[in-house]
Amino acid sequence: MAEDRTCDHFSKGIFLITVLGFALRSYGLPSQPLSGDDTAVGISAINFIERGHLGPTMWNHPGLRNILVYLSMLIFGSGVWGLKIVSLTVGTLSVPFVGLIAKRLFNHAGIALLAAFFLAIDPLHIDFSRQAVHEVYMAFFSLAGIYFALRYLDGQKPYLLILSGISFGLGMASKWNVIFSLITAYSVLLYKILRDSGFNRPEKSIKLLFVTSAIVVLPVTIYILTFIPWFQRGYSIPEWIFLQKAMLLESKTHTGYLSSSIEFDHKPYLWFVKPVAFADRAIYGKPTVLVGISNPFVWLLTIPSMIYVLYKGIDGRSFNHYFLFGLFLIGYLPFLIANRPIWAFTAFSILPYAFMAVAYAVCNATKNMGHRKTILSVYIFLVCIAGIPLYLLAVGKGFDNSYLRPVADIYRPSNEVLERYRSGSEAYIDKPSYEW
């Protein structure tokens, strides 16, 4: 009975937090001017589905965004809703997944709800949930893949792992970063099978075959199938492999589409060390700057929280703690060693795990403290207070507020640059010209 009540409270709590997340992401969206990226995504979606061409924007990323945005444009038109409803939806739905996974790992409703709350109000995630680009897709599909894999570990029902494989496949078809969550999940599943003494050899072989089929073969198949429009131009599988190499080369050497991008935070080792930001300029309509800045009261607790999670994992020999730590580390390391600028929004691939760790650390570390409720309340209050101005900046209201205007001004393009945007002659990073 007590357990039922707890589940009920958790369900209600996660529902309310999800509604909050949706409200913050959708407030004022129709009146937010479109950015260059938004229109470029619309063009890219049409280009890809109707003509099999990649680009003009982010051609080095796989095409799931193009497919989903095209479908939404068919339903809602090429305005704000058609372009952005996919990001809005997956950005919102990432919130309950964070809660569900945290609940599964720590079996604690409070930790789960706090982790979900962190994502619901995160300014950077809100900013990108309001844009047509696909940055919030990676968190959603990674979380879905991990969630179904965990459910499979609990119940050993094949359909759950198939759902996990489909999620990872769709995730990789939006951005390759999802592969790190897939590798972590696959490693854990293999480990569990090999260590399980309850299976005989043939049973183990079948299980290994199934896990590999569901978590490797199935995602790869889904990934390749998202290139169907491109294949319709007459291409072959060897040419597709060439395309992947070209995409990889571009991803490894990409330094931004605009010369000003390099001014934004682009060093991953600083993501959880200082507040980081990314800004987009919405130029179609009233000039607006969308500034996404990380909430310092959450982000800056990530590293100590992760160390705490690891410590508790070793102390309690807890698989769940190791798993969370592994998801974060395996997802973060490649960015730390990458040799090119990587902007703050790329952190979305590991941010959910960071938030789970912070929620766990905050709740667990204060467990035996006096005035625990007061301490937690003050902390959450600080998170919310910091979040208010950051939210206004993220939704482009910085210029409307006299206190925030100096911050928004830092990211505002000059009138000269605005004119160049409008005329289409904004300076691109100087690369050798291959078009003569």
Add this chain to the structure above:
Amino acid sequence: MKKNPFLLSSIAILIFFVCSMAFLFYMGRGSRIYGNEYDISDKDVPVLVVNSTTDLYSLWKKAGLNGRIVIHMGRYLHLIRLSDNALSKLVLESRINAGNIIDEYERALSYKNFLRVALEKNLARSIYYMLPQDTYMERYKVLEEGDAQSVVLHQMGSKTVITNRLPPLKEPVILNIDASYFSSSDVPNLVSDLKRSGLVVDFVTFCLSEDNPEVNAIERERLREAAAFFLNWKGGVRKNG
């Protein structure tokens, strides 16, 4: 024998994978539109002389090409892109669709971009550029990728290759020889190279590039000589445009 759901699921997934690969293979092949195929040394291969690059584009379009590999022999790439503003306008006016995008490209068609437009319209899915030797060596100093024999570009998913020799392709191609190729080329050697190439083509075009101010009268005259040389080797020339 008791059915094992894990084994059945694994088999189903593997079958799905194999069927998907087969589907993609046949879909890709099926999308290409070929005409009659001729070995390039065949005396019956159609040979056409075209006045301008825009006429050449019209010819390819009229021939109903789709998803083909084009070999373009000339000094220039003709790949200048349309400005993103032209396409952004379509989004803002809610007129964004494949037809309107192609219309924008074709409205801007010129000698500077006719091969770009051919890629955008998917008349060509890949382009192989054969540059004159001196141009290739001059440009190679600028370009960073590739080895000494070719430079491979990816043009947002449409493979283009820049080289100074004919590519050994087995698939039937569309071959165009532009007047700009003849800045310093030897006509008899060019024809014998083509004869030895083993290429399979639908037709061969010689383009005078009268719309390209960078091409001079001497180069056009050499093109006419090359066409005549080719013609003597192959059969009658039909002027087009």
